[in-house]
Amino acid sequence: MDFDLSEEQQLLQDSVTRLMADRYDFERRNEYAKSAEGFSLPLWRQYAELGVLGLPFDEAHGGIGDDGVGTMIVMQAFGRALALEPYLATVVLGGGVIRHGGSAQQKEAILPKIADGTLRLAFAQAERQSRYNLADVKTTAKKAGGGWVLDGEKSLVLHGDSADMLIVVTRTSGAQRDEKGLSLFLVDARAAGVSRRGYPTQDGRRAAEIAFAQVTVPENARIGDIGAAFPVIERVVDEARAALCADAVGAMEAMHALTVEYLKTRKQFGAAIGSFQALQHRAVDMFVAVEQARSMAMLAAMTARDEDAEARRKSVAAAKVQIGRSGKFVGQQAVQLHGGVGMTMELKVGHYFKRVTMTDTLFGDADYHLARLAEAGGLI
Amino acid sequence: MDLRFTDEEIAFRKEVRAFFDSALPKDIRTKMEEGRALVKDDIVTWQRILNAKGWATPFWPVEYGGTGWSPMRQYIFLEEMQATPAPQPLQFGVNMVGPVIYTFANEEQKAHFLPRIRNIDDWWCQGFSEPGAGSDLASLKTTAKRDGDHYVVTGQKTWTTLAQYADWIFCLVRTDPNAAKKQEGISFLLIDMKTKGITIRPIQTIDGGREVNEVFFDDVRVPAKNLVGQENKGWDYAKFLLGNERIGIARIGMSKHRIRRIKELAAKEFDGERPILDNPRFREKLAAVEIELKALEMTQLRVIAAEGKREKGRPDPASSILKIKGSELQQATTELLMEVVGPYALPYQTDQDAGWNEPPVGPDWAGPIAPTYFNYRKVSIYGGSNEIQKNIVAKAILGL
Numbered sequence: 001m002d003f004d005l006s007e008e009q010q011l012l013q014d015s016v017t018r019l020m021a022d023r024y025d026f027e028r029r030n031e032y033a034k035s036a037e038g039f040s041l042p043l044w045r046q047y048a049e050l051g052v053l054g055l056p057f058d059e060a061h062g063g064i065g066d067d068g069v070g071t072m073i074v075m076q077a078f079g080r081a082l083a084l085e086p087y088l089a090t091v092v093l094g095g096g097v098i099r100h101g102g103s104a105q106q107k108e109a110i111l112p113k114i115a116d117g118t119l120r121l122a123f124a125q126a127e128r129q130s131r132y133n134l135a136d137v138k139t140t141a142k143k144a145g146g147g148w149v150l151d152g153e154k155s156l157v158l159h160g161d162s163a164d165m166l167i168v169v170t171r172t173s174g175a176q177r178d179e180k181g182l183s184l185f186l187v188d189a190r191a192a193g194v195s196r197r198g199y200p201t202q203d204g205r206r207a208a209e210i211a212f213a214q215v216t217v218p219e220n221a222r223i224g225d226i227g228a229a230f231p232v233i234e235r236v237v238d239e240a241r242a243a244l245c246a247d248a249v250g251a252m253e254a255m256h257a258l259t260v261e262y263l264k265t266r267k268q269f270g271a272a273i274g275s276f277q278a279l280q281h282r283a284v285d286m287f288v289a290v291e292q293a294r295s296m297a298m299l300a301a302m303t304a305r306d307e308d309a310e311a312r313r314k315s316v317a318a319a320k321v322q323i324g325r326s327g328k329f330v331g332q333q334a335v336q337l338h339g340g341v342g343m344t345m346e347l348k349v350g351h352y353f354k355r356v357t358m359t360d361t362l363f364g365d366a367d368y369h370l371a372r373l374a375e376a377g378g379l380i
Numbered sequence: 381m382d383l384r385f386t387d388e389e390i391a392f393r394k395e396v397r398a399f400f401d402s403a404l405p406k407d408i409r410t411k412m413e414e415g416r417a418l419v420k421d422d423i424v425t426w427q428r429i430l431n432a433k434g435w436a437t438p439f440w441p442v443e444y445g446g447t448g449w450s451p452m453r454q455y456i457f458l459e460e461m462q463a464t465p466a467p468q469p470l471q472f473g474v475n476m477v478g479p480v481i482y483t484f485a486n487e488e489q490k491a492h493f494l495p496r497i498r499n500i501d502d503w504w505c506q507g508f509s510e511p512g513a514g515s516d517l518a519s520l521k522t523t524a525k526r527d528g529d530h531y532v533v534t535g536q537k538t539w540t541t542l543a544q545y546a547d548w549i550f551c552l553v554r555t556d557p558n559a560a561k562k563q564e565g566i567s568f569l570l571i572d573m574k575t576k577g578i579t580i581r582p583i584q585t586i587d588g589g590r591e592v593n594e595v596f597f598d599d600v601r602v603p604a605k606n607l608v609g610q611e612n613k614g615w616d617y618a619k620f621l622l623g624n625e626r627i628g629i630a631r632i633g634m635s636k637h638r639i640r641r642i643k644e645l646a647a648k649e650f651d652g653e654r655p656i657l658d659n660p661r662f663r664e665k666l667a668a669v670e671i672e673l674k675a676l677e678m679t680q681l682r683v684i685a686a687e688g689k690r691e692k693g694r695p696d697p698a699s700s701i702l703k704i705k706g707s708e709l710q711q712a713t714t715e716l717l718m719e720v721v722g723p724y725a726l727p728y729q730t731d732q733d734a735g736w737n738e739p740p741v742g743p744d745w746a747g748p749i750a751p752t753y754f755n756y757r758k759v760s761i762y763g764g765s766n767e768i769q770k771n772i773v774a775k776a777i778l779g780l
Contacts, residue, residue: 001382001383001384001385001386001389001452001681001684001685002381002382002685003381003681003682003685003686004381004685005381006381009381069381260778260779260780263780264779264780274780275780277771279780280770280771280774280778280780281767281770281771281774283774283778283780284704284770284773284774284778285770287701287773287777287778288701288704288705291679291701292672292675292676292679292701292705293675295675295676295678295679295682296671296674296675296678298381298678298682299383299674299675299678301381302381302382302383303383318670318671318674318675321668321671322671322672322675370664370667370668370671371660371664373667373670373671374660374663374664374666374667375660375663378639378643378663378666378667378670379667379670379671379673379674380636380639380640380643380670380673
C-alpha cells in the first residue's frame with residue numbers, strides 16, 4: 001500500500017505543472033478556445049515533447065508504458081488549468097482502442113504518430129438515442145467487396161471536428177442494444193461521405209455531430225474481430241472514466257482553493273466573510289468532498305488497468321459516482337460562496353463549475369453509475 | 381502508487397483474523413454480530429484474552445507493553461477487530477488515560493497504572509464534560525483546591541460513560557480560577573471512584589440504555605500524588621488525549637460489518653414478493669453508502685501510508701475528515717437497518733433492561749435495531765461534535 005509517486009511520476013507532475021503555469025493562465029486559455037481547433041496546437045506539440053502524448057503506450061510505440069497513475073497526474077493538471085486540448089479523445093480513447101484492440105500493424109502505424117503529436121483521433125461512439133449505454137448502436141458497417149461500408153450518425157464526438165482519424169463504433173450484427181455484434185473501424189475524418197458539424201461544448205471544449213453516408217473503408221481499417229468489440233470499448237471507456245475523475249479532481253481542488261482565498265479577502269459587514277461560521281463550515285464540507293473525490297480518483301486510476309473486468313467496472317463506477325456528486329456539490333458551493341461574481345465568465349470559478357458539470361455527463365453520470373453498481377451488488 | 385498489501389501484511393491479517401476467530405468467546409461474538417448490549421464481564425473477559433496475547437494495548441510504545449507495529453499493521457488489526465466483530469478494549473483506559481500516563485506521568489504512576497490498564501484491573505471513566513462545559517470544554521467549573529497533601533474536589537461531571545462500572549476517573553479540574561486564560565488554570569487529576577463524596581446518577585439515553593451518568597464531587601479528598609504532570613498544565617494533556625486516536629476513529633471496519641449485516645437481513649426480509657434487498661431504490665441507497673465508505677477507506681489508507689513519513693505532531697490534513705465522515709457513515713448504516721426492519725422497529729424489546737426474557741415480537745433480530753439507531757446519534761456529538769471538528773478544520777487547515 002503506497003500512495004507516493006515514483007521518481008518518474010514526480011518528474012512528470014513537476015514538468016506538466018510547470019508547463020501549465022507558464023503557458024496556460026486564464027487569459028491565454030480563453031484565447032486558445034477562440035482558435036479554429038478550439039485549443040492550442042503549439043501546446044499540443046509541447047505535450048508531445050514532454051512525452052505526455054505517448055504516456056500509456058509501450059516504449060516500442062513511442063510511449064513509456066504508464067500504468068494509469070501518469071494519466072491521472074496529467075489529467076489532474078489539465079483539470080486545474082482548464083486545458084482544452086484533445087488529450088482524452090486522442091490519447092486515452094483513440095489511443096486506448098488501438099492499444100487494446102488494434103493489430104500489431106495498426107499499433108505501429110498509429111501510436112507513434114499520436115505520441116509525436118502528428119495524429120489526432122476522436123472516438124465516435126455515442127448516438128442520439130444511446131444516452132450512456134455503450135452497446136446501443138445503430139450505425140452499421142456492411143461488408144462490400146474487399147472492404148466495408150459505414151452508414152449512420154454519431155453524436156457528441158469529443159473533438160470530432162478537428163480530429164484526423166475517427167474510431168467508429170458500428171453494428172455488424174445483432175439487435176440495437178446487443179453487446180455482441182459491435183465492430184470498430186478506423187476512418188479518415190476527411191473520407192468521402194463523412195460530414196462533420198463541430199460546435200463548442202458548455203465548458204469551452206469542442207465536439208461534433210458526424211454523419212457517415214456510404215463511407216467505404218478497406219479491410220485493414222477494421223480494429224479487432226468483427227462483432228467482438230464490446231469488451232475493448234468497455235475497457236477503454238473505463239480508462240477514460242478514470243481519467244475524467246482525475247480531471248475533475250484537478251478542477252475541484254482549484255475551485256476549493258479559489259473559494260477559500262475569496263473567503264479570506266472579500267469583506268462585508270466590516271469583516272472577511274471567511275470569519276462567518278456558516279461559510280467556514282461550507283468550505284469544510286467542500287474540503288471533505290474534494291478529498292473523498294481525490295481518494296476515489298486514485299482508486300480508479302490504480303484499478304482502471306485491472307485485468308479483472310468485474311473489479312475494474314465496480315471501482316470505476318464507484319469513482320464516477322463520487323466524482324459526480326462531489327463535483328456537483330463543490331461546484332455549486334464555489335459559485336454560491338463567490339456570490340454575484342461567481343456567476344460571471346470573468347472569473348475562473350464558474351468555468352470550473354461548468355467543467356465538472358459536463359464531466360459528470362460524460363460516459364455515465366452519477367445516477368447512472370450508482371444504479372449500475374447497485375445492480376451489480378455493491379462493493380462490500 | 382500501489383494499492384496492494386505486502387505479503388507480510390497479508391500474512392499479518394491472516395494471523396490476526398485467525399486469532400480473533402478462535403479466541404473470541406462465542407457468546408460475545410453473537411452479541412456483537414446482533415448489535416446487542418455487552419455487559420461489563422464481556423469487556424473484561426475479552427480484554428484479558430487480548431492482554432494474555434500481548435494485544436490489549438498494541439499501539440503503546442513497546443516499553444509500556446505495546447507491539448511496535450507499523451501504522452499499517454495497526455490499521456489492519458483494528459479493521460479485523462471491527463470486522464469480526466470483536467469488542468474494542470476499553471477506550472477510556474487503553475486509548476485515553478493510558479497514553480497520557482505513559483507520556484506525562486511520573487515513574488511511580490506509570491508502574492502502578494499501566495499494567496492495570498492493560499489487564500483492565502481498573503475500569504476507567506472520563507471526567508471531562510460538565511453541564512456548562514460541552515463543546516466549550518475549557519469553561520469547566522469543577523474545582524480542586526490544594527489542602528496539604530490533598531486536593532479537595534468539588535463540582536459535577538456529566539456524560540460519564542459507564543461510570544457505574546468504574547474504579548477510577550480521570551478528571552479535568554480547575555486548580556487556578558484566577559489564571560489569565562481559562563485553559564491555563566486546569567489540571568489533570570486521577571480519582572479513585574470509591575473516595576468519599578462521589579455520587580453517580582445514571583442518565584437514561586433515548587435508546588433506553590444506561591450508558592452515561594452524572595458524577596458529583598462533594599469535597600472529595602484526592603491525594604496530591606494523583607496529579608498527572610504539572611499543575612495547571614492539564615489542558616495540554618487533554619488536547620494530546622483528544623488528538624491521540626486517529627487510526628480507527630472512522631470505524632470503517634465496523635461500518636463494513638454493518639453493511640454485510642444489512643445485506644444479510646435485507647435478503648431474508650420480504651416486502652411482498654421480493655426481499656428488501658431486491659428493491660432497486662434500497663439497493664441504490666445502500667450502494668451510495670458503500671461508495672462513500674470506500675472513499676473514506678481510501679482516505680484512511682492515504683493518511684496511514686503517509687503517517688510514517690510525517691513529522692510527529694503534524695497530522696495529515698485529510699485525517700480530520702475521518703471523524704466527520706466516519707461518524708456520518710456509521711449513522712447511515714443504522715438508518716439502513718431501520719429501513720430493513722421497517723414496522724418491527726416499533727416494539728420496545730431491548731435486552732438492556734435486566735430481566736427481559738420475553739419471546740421476540742416480529743423477527744428475532746429486530747430488537748436492537750431502533751435502539752442502535754437512536755444510540756448512534758451520539759457519534760457525531762461526542763469527542764468534539766462534527767461542528768467543532770469543522771471549526772478546527774476551517775481554522776487549522778483552511779486558515780479561515
